[in-house]
Amino acid sequence: MSGPDLRRAAAARALDLVEPGMRLGLGSGSTAAAFVDLLAERVRGGLDLVGVPTSEATRAQAEAAGIRLATLDEVPELDLTIDGADEVDDSLRLIKGGGAALLREKIVACASRRMVVIADAAKRVATLGAFPLPVEVNPFGLAATHRAVEAAVAAAGCTGPVSLRRTADGRPLVTDGGHHILDARLGAIPDPEVLGAGLWAVPGVVEHGLFLGIADAAILAADRGGRAEVTVLGSLA
Numbered sequence: 001m002s003g004p005d006l007r008r009a010a011a012a013r014a015l016d017l018v019e020p021g022m023r024l025g026l027g028s029g030s031t032a033a034a035f036v037d038l039l040a041e042r043v044r045g046g047l048d049l050v051g052v053p054t055s056e057a058t059r060a061q062a063e064a065a066g067i068r069l070a071t072l073d074e075v076p077e078l079d080l081t082i083d084g085a086d087e088v089d090d091s092l093r094l095i096k097g098g099g100a101a102l103l104r105e106k107i108v109a110c111a112s113r114r115m116v117v118i119a120d121a122a123k124r125v126a127t128l129g130a131f132p133l134p135v136e137v138n139p140f141g142l143a144a145t146h147r148a149v150e151a152a153v154a155a156a157g158c159t160g161p162v163s164l165r166r167t168a169d170g171r172p173l174v175t176d177g178g179h180h181i182l183d184a185r186l187g188a189i190p191d192p193e194v195l196g197a198g199l200w201a202v203p204g205v206v207e208h209g210l211f212l213g214i215a216d217a218a219i220l221a222a223d224r225g226g227r228a229e230v231t232v233l234g235s236l237a
Helices: 003-015 030-044 056-065 102-110 142-155 192-200
Strands: 023-026 050-053 078-083 112-120 133-137 162-164 180-184 205-208 217-224 227-234
Touching (some): 003 030, 003 217, 023 030, 030 056, 050 056, 078 102, 102 133, 133 142, 142 180
Parallel strands (some): 023 050, 023 078
Antiparallel strands (some): 133 180
């Protein structure tokens, strides 16, 4: 099966968790986009709920699909967030932020009673770090922050280059919040908690892509002989 087929299978399983009247966090990225598409079909069929998007791209998609939306200022406590991940381990630790929406994604997830990840099973890893770890930083003092992030990475026992993410035309990428992204290509992160704490101690770091102790479950879809087989890590209850 193709990647889109697997993403849709994981999203379809997550849709079973949605109930009328929910306050629902809507994630960002390709798998979350598949979920929003399926959710929109249910909304057109009469399902009433309110969604809080984690990025401007998700907001535009959900609005075009007719999903009723609100902000976290209007709805500060959510029932459930459904979002994708770039990596997930068996302890439900995540790397997120490949789409540069990590700050809003983490804010929305932490405002939710539950967070459920949906992904292709290829995103499941034994050790986090093969996917570059995004670190969202303030543009002010960027060079100094960059050096401090490199030092925090080394102090956490990690090795690998840390580079500024750029757009296709070579300009620094700017997030929805007006920040930049440093990508740490580490290969492996021996202790995500230690690295996360070290990054938080760096002035200029706005957020990092390690989601630790936030996800309650992960729905992972794999190709098994041409059909999608869904595995659940954690609890969907």
